Amino acid sequence: MCNQSPKMLNQGNKTPPDEIKHTVSAAMPGDRVDRLIAMHLSHVSRTRLKALIIKGYLTLDGHTIKDPSYRVKQGQNFCIKIPQPEVAEPKPQKLPLEIVFEDEHLVVINKPAGMVVHPAPGNSDGTLVNALLAHCGESLSGIGGVKRPGIVHRLDKETSGLIVAAKNDVTHIGLSGQLSARSIQRAYVALVWGVPQTMKGCLKNNIGRSHKNRKKMAVRKTGGKIAITNYKVELTFGIKASLLECHLKTGRTHQIRVHMSHIGHPIIGDPIYGGGMRRARQINLNEKILTKIKSLNGQALHAKTLAFKHPVHQNILNFDSRIPGELVELMDILKNI
Numbered sequence: 001m002c003n004q005s006p007k008m009l010n011q012g013n014k015t016p017p018d019e020i021k022h023t024v025s026a027a028m029p030g031d032r033v034d035r036l037i038a039m040h041l042s043h044v045s046r047t048r049l050k051a052l053i054i055k056g057y058l059t060l061d062g063h064t065i066k067d068p069s070y071r072v073k074q075g076q077n078f079c080i081k082i083p084q085p086e087v088a089e090p091k092p093q094k095l096p097l098e099i100v101f102e103d104e105h106l107v108v109i110n111k112p113a114g115m116v117v118h119p120a121p122g123n124s125d126g127t128l129v130n131a132l133l134a135h136c137g138e139s140l141s142g143i144g145g146v147k148r149p150g151i152v153h154r155l156d157k158e159t160s161g162l163i164v165a166a167k168n169d170v171t172h173i174g175l176s177g178q179l180s181a182r183s184i185q186r187a188y189v190a191l192v193w194g195v196p197q198t199m200k201g202c203l204k205n206n207i208g209r210s211h212k213n214r215k216k217m218a219v220r221k222t223g224g225k226i227a228i229t230n231y232k233v234e235l236t237f238g239i240k241a242s243l244l245e246c247h248l249k250t251g252r253t254h255q256i257r258v259h260m261s262h263i264g265h266p267i268i269g270d271p272i273y274g275g276g277m278r279r280a281r282q283i284n285l286n287e288k289i290l291t292k293i294k295s296l297n298g299q300a301l302h303a304k305t306l307a308f309k310h311p312v313h314q315n316i317l318n319f320d321s322r323i324p325g326e327l328v329e330l331m332d333i334l335k336n337i
Helices: 004-008 033-040 044-052 127-140 169-180 253-262 277-282 287-294 325-334
Strands: 021-025 059-062 077-081 098-101 106-113 160-166 184-191 201-211 217-220 225-237 240-249 301-309 314-321
Touching: 021 033, 033 044, 033 077, 098 225, 098 314, 106 127, 127 160, 160 169, 169 301, 184 253, 184 325, 201 253, 217 253, 225 253, 225 325, 240 253, 277 287, 287 325
Parallel strands: 160 301
Antiparallel strands: 021 077, 059 077, 098 106, 106 160, 184 240, 184 301, 201 217, 201 225, 225 240, 301 314
């Protein structure tokens, strides 16, 4: 039996009630039921609402409705049950984390190169998600009905730097909206082979799965999705290497790595897109530099700057992280070539 009054829908409670009811007014007939409910439950994503409806958590005058596209009629009484968040499948692990910022809504981490973000086949533990489950504990109120951190944007295993995770649906929805609107500011530093012809530029084209190797991404003439990277050369090391600052306008998989390789300046240490040891040896470098490159935990790419509007408090948050010591050491060696 639903025990919450309709006005509960508009109060934006941090902890949603177990059951919520709503009566369709004269202004609402004909609308989809999932859209109608989503309008009143800003703390629950529409994706989750659709999943709950399909699973049978919505009733119409006591009868279960499993069609999210059901068109409502005036006077109908709906009741939706919001189950308690499920325990996340990944196991919490106490791993060292460099916390840059944290409050009850989100956490910003400076991720080291070599750490996987999400558990996956071959990387079932030791990931950032495992570490955050242990670190955040009960402060995770649930993302999509599961007690887990909401990773809005990702970093490759071999890329270090700043990443933000949401602790609840309200924050996750807000950050995801900013990402879609391209209002989250992200800047990376990258050590690349060679020096681009222009000291600053904008790379804009489509990136999608490579036709030749489905495990790789590639610039595509047809298909794929638009990818935009602005870059600026900050420092050169003769003609053999340079330090770039790259600003992402979109967030495609391996975007900076693919773009830099596409213009002939792959990121140093990148074994997939042409910046690995084979390229290093072709440039005829001394053994000291080769040894240093071989010892890198990943490619020479670091997410240095992150800025966004706090989804709850609405203030602008700006973060800047130091370049990892191994990349600083590499640059010191490159200065002498």
